[in-house]
Amino acid sequence: MLIRTRFVKGSALRFISHLDLVRVFHRAVRRARLPIEFSKGYNPHPKISFGSALAVGCTSEGEFADFELADEVSPQEFIKRLNHALPDGIKVLEAKEISKNTPSLMSEINTAIYCITLELPEGLSSSEVKQGIKRFMELKTIRIKKLKKNRQKEMDIRHLIHELDVLDIKNGCVEIKAVVKTGNMGSVNPEMLVQAFNNYKIFCEDVRLKRAHRKGLFIKTRDGLISPIQKGTKQ
Amino acid sequence: MYLEQLDDIIASVIKPTRYLGNEWNSIHKDLKDVEIRIALAFPDVYEVGMSHLGIKILYHLLNQQKGVYAERVFAPWVDMEKRMKENKIPLFSLETHSPIKEFDFIGFTLQYELSYTNIINMLDMSGIPLYSSERAEEHPFVIAGGPCAFNPEPLAEFIDFFVIGEGEEVILEIIEIYKEWKKNGGTRNDFLKKMTSIKGIYIPGFYEVEYNSEKTIEKVRPKIKEAPRKITKRIIKDFEDVFYPTRFIVPYMDIVHDRAALEIFRGCTRGCRFCQAGMIYRPVREKSVERLSDLANEIVNSTGFEELSLVSLSTSDYPFLQELVEKLTDRFRGMGVNLSLPSLRVDSFSLKLAEELQTVRKSGLTFAPEAGSQRLRDVINKGVTENDLKESLTAAFEAGWKTVKLYFMIGLPTETEADLEGIASLAEKVVFLYRKVNNGSKKGLKVTVSTSSFVPKPFTPFQWEAQNPLNQLKAKQKYLKDRIKDRAVRYNWHEATASHLEAVFARGDRRLCKVLVKAWEKGCKFDGWSEHFKFDKWMEAFRECNVDPEFYANRKREYDEVLPWDHIDAGIDKNFLIREHKKALKGELTEDCRFNRCSACGIFRIDGGNYCVNPNKVC
Incomplete structure (x- = not known):
């Protein structure tokens, strides 16, 4: 059977990499004695597949993973046993059985929503901040530098940014909601957004990212954003 | 305490998971319930220190004791050290992020000589005076143990006391005496005096060294009547039932040995004459198959590790290996748990075992003939014949192995050019055997020949021998580099300069303490990492301290010379x-x-x- 889960990556573990996270789940299912399927070959590993990787340093309340099980386990039982074996900082919130032929998370997820908090330079008013974001979204191209295979590469990320909204301005910080593209067709992460803000001096030259939190991963369809957990319901 | 600030710093360094301290199975106690705090220190980075078994045994053993809290501390990597210094953050423990200075004890494990500058650096980062004599009542006791503690002298001025031998029992005896001393009050010296009643404790401050005119040691004399003339190592008598941890910490990052370790026996009696471990860990003591399989079960259940390693100095020598392996494979079937058997002697038995288990990847097989000729292998008492090697290699190639690693030492006592030539020709024979098995083709074959330079170690039959001079070691490496031409064979060697320094400290005495500090002042640390090793700075330090490194590394001793470790x-x-x-x-x-x-x-x-x-x- 296939179980799809939504889980939280909290601040206690925000520094562990995607690879580390995969290892955490591999070991947790063994500790939880869940009947996970293994891949074949010399080095069998548990059949768990994930959605888009979260950048190191980000927290999230909307990460997804699919677990392939050899025996039946109810989703409630699954959550209980797995959470018991997971370290502080990772917690499964939802689990649901999905049909075996549901497309993989990676093949469908194409949108991420982030909440990012930036430290503003002194003396910047609320309207200046909002103006800045408006000006940013009106740019035709947004160029940033990205390290790819140890080589600096320039890329345009304008088409990867769907929406930016100022949520709150207080204590010298601004909180922004960002709806961006993620997945196989190109991704933007909070670090890249901050670099873009600085490249175009939206607030100043070196605004600092204080916190980044992923609200969720979504599948963008004609009818709007839907959560991967709503997909693939078993008939 | 400085968590907020620390968080920002951790976010800015490479591999931040080194400093988190919240791994699965890490122990978090309420400090209100804690009387005695111990920082278990490994003088290298997290991924090296977390791969060491001894520190894990002590961690879990100590934390089982009521009122005692043991936390870990490793050497921060250079980027982290820089950031900590910029922000005036002292060295802190992993679990509670407390300054090390607040602890009752800081205990270093001494695994290799090239980690000594890191000890100095960690003490300095903690704000603890480097020299034992300069510490006051408010400072922790700085203690040390491990294989290098068998010659404690090069660290004598920095360590308050050493623990010689196995720690599982003695550490609890230390805690008992400490509790009593803390309750009754007293000076540091009072506590140290009480410590003389425990077997296996060496307090260097209670001993005086006198030297002869030709710089050798005349005698080592206890300064107080309580201090024993000889300090006898501790041994665990009941190895079957001695404490062994099962709730191992599971790291987030990929560490050097990222697997659970199950110690199947301790000690080795093969008697290789260069090997210190083979001497100081005697006698051989085994655990039963029943006990090991119970432990294995608990370990896998509590950690979820995908690999369990059966560790010892020579796995093939465990008499019930086949039975143990069968039992464990049965138990872990369908759980995706691999067994690994390091230090396995390659012979037909182990090849068959490996084949059954599929624990050894077809990509790599390691042999350690150590010397290139039968004559020299006899000198070092490595009971491997060329025929053994040929048979094992043929069997391995027939079973499909393609990659072979061969480990040798250069500079062994009595070595001649013929022995070096033997290394090169052995590599050629490997190629020949592979061709014979594979119809004349050497396609796919990869042979790696690695040489390290022989370092004479205390408590070995070679403890009186001179290490080859540096230029000679380099010439021998060049000889092999020029001689090994086959494209299927790769030649690797360890830096001779590092081996030279290792030889100085392995058989050093108290006069090296000042050199160590001088070298550290010149920026030496992480000497075991080639990218950080500054040999020229070390040589400057020796010159400025007027200490001749060759006196320690390259001098042959007479049997009647008083050796710096003779009182151990x-x-x-x-x-x-x-x-x-x-x-x-x-x-x-x-x-x-x-x-x-x-x-x-x-x-x-x-x-x-x-x-x-x-x-x-x-x-």
Whole structure:
């Protein structure tokens, strides 16, 4: 059977990499004695597949993973046993059985929503901040530098940014909601957004990212954003 | 305490998971319930220190004790150290992020000599005075143990006391005395004096060293009547039931040995004459298959590790290996748990075992002939013949192996050009054997020949030998580099300069303490990492301190010379070592006493001979 889960990556573990996270789940299912399927070959590993990787340093309340099980386990039982074996900082919130032929998370997820908090330079008013974001979204191209295979590469990320909204301005910080593209067709992460803000001096030259939190991963369809957990319901 | 600030710093360094301290199975106690705090320190980075078994045994053992809290601390990597200094953050423990200075004890494990500058650096980062004599009542006691503690002298001025031998029992005895001292009040010196009542404790401050005019040691003398003349190492008598952890910490990052370790036996009696571990960890003591399989089960359940490693100095020598392996494979079937058997002697038995288990990847097989000729292998008592090697290699190639690693030492006592030539020709024979098995083709074959430079170690039959001078070691490496031309064979070598420094400290004395500090002041640290090793700075330090490194590394000692570690009793008779040394020079072998007659190494002397399992032991 296939179980799809939504889980939280909290601040206690925000520094562990995607690879580390995969290892955490591999070991947790063994500790939880869940009947996970293994891949074949010399080095069998548990059949768990994930959605888009979260950048190191980000927290999230909307990460997804699919677990392939050899025996039946109810989703409630699954959550209980797995959470018991997971370290502080990772917690499964939802689990649901999905049909075996549901497309993989990676093949469908194409949108991420982030909440990012930036430290503003002194003396910047609320309207200046909002103006800045408006000006940013009106740019035709947004160029940033990205390290790819140890080589600096320039890329345009304008088409990867769907929406930016100022949520709150207080204590010298601004909180922004960002709806961006993620997945196989190109991704933007909070670090890249901050670099873009600085490249175009939206607030100043070196605004600092204080916190980044992923609200969720979504599948963008004609009818709007839907959560991967709503997909693939078993008939 | 400075968590907010620390978080920002951790976010800015490479591999931030090194500093989190919240791994699965890490122990978090309420400090209100804690009386005694111990920082278990490994003087290298997290991924190296977390791969070491000893520190894990002590961690879990200590944390089982009520009122005691042991936390870990590793050497921060250079980027982290820089950021900490910029922000005036002292060295802190992983679990509670508390300054090390607040602890009752900081205990260093001494695994290799090239980590000594990191000890100095960690003390400095903690704000603890480097020299034992400069510490006051408010400072922690700085203690150390591990294999390098068998010659504690190069660290004598920095360490308040050393623990010689196995720690599982003695550490609890130390805690008991400390509790009492803390309750009754007293000076640091009072506590240290009380410590002399515990066997295996060496307090360097209570001893005085006198030197001869030619710079050798005249004698080592206790300064107070309580201090024993000889400090005898500790041994765990009941190895079957001694504490062994099962709730191992599971790291987030990929560490050097990212797997659970199950210690199947301790000690080794093969008697390789260069090997310190083979001498100081005697006698051999095993755990039963039942106990091991229970432990294995608990370990896998509590950690979820995908790999369990059966560790010892020589896995093939465990008499019930086949039975144990079958039992464990049965137990873990369908759980995706691999068994790994390091230190396995390659022979037909182990190849068959590996084949059954599929624990060894077809991509790599390691042999350690150590020397290139039969003559020299006899000198070092490495009981491997060329025929053994040929048979194993043929069997391995027939089973499909393609990659072979061969480990050798250069600069062994009595070595000549013929022995070096032997290394190169052995590599050629490997290629020849592969071709023979594979119809003349050497396609796919990869042979790696690695040489390290021989370092004479205390408590070995070679402890009196001179290490080859640096230029000679380099010339030997060049000889092999020029001589090994086959494209299927790769030649690797360890930096001779690092081996030279290792040789200085391995057999060093107290006069090296000031050199160590001087080198550290010049920026030496992480000496075991080639990218950080600054040999020229070290040589400057020796010159400025007026200490000749060659006196320690490249000088042959006489049997009657007082050695810096002579007041430490490793349980091994000096007469046995002399006999072995003389036999070595004649190329005579000594049999493994586990299966043959007793070689009278002396270990049976300790505690009335209760430890040695050899039924034929001589008294």
